Amino acid sequence: MRSIAAGLGNTRALITSRFKLTDLAQWEGAGYRSHELEVLDSEAAIEVLRAWEVKGSDKELAALCKPVGYHALSISVMALI
Numbered sequence: 698m699r700s701i702a703a704g705l706g707n708t709r710a711l712i713t714s715r716f717k718l719t720d721l722a723q724w725e726g727a728g729y730r731s732h733e734l735e736v737l738d739s740e741a742a743i744e745v746l747r748a749w750e751v752k753g754s755d756k757e758l759a760a761l762c763k764p765v766g767y768h769a770l771s772i773s774v775m776a777l778i
Contacts (some may be wrong), residue, residue, distance in 0.1 A: 702729035713770060736767040749776035758771065 701708050702724035709758065712718065721729045729759055737745065742762040765771035 699724075700759065702727075704728040715768075732767060737762075737769050738767065742767045742769075742772050745772050746776050749773065751776050 701710050702721045713739050743758045746758045
C-alpha cells in the first residue's frame with residue numbers, strides 16, 4: 698500500500714477500514730486520499746435495505762440495522778445474505 702500511495706506505477710486501490718490508516722498519512726493529498734463516512738441514520742439504513750429489496754416493516758428493518766451500528770457497508774453485506 699505504501700508503494701501505491703507513493704505513486705508507484707499506475708495503480709489504484711480502494712481500502713475500507715473502521716480505523717485510520719496512519720501508515721499512509723505522509724502521502725495524504727499526494728497519492729493517498731482518505732474519506733471518512735458517517736454512520737447512517739435509521740431512515741437511510743432502511744432505504745439501503747429496501748434498495749437491495751429486503752422485505753419487512755420499518756421497525757423490523759431498523760431492528761436488523763441496530764446491532765451493526767448503522768454501518769453502511771455492514772448493512773449492504775447483510776442485505777446480500
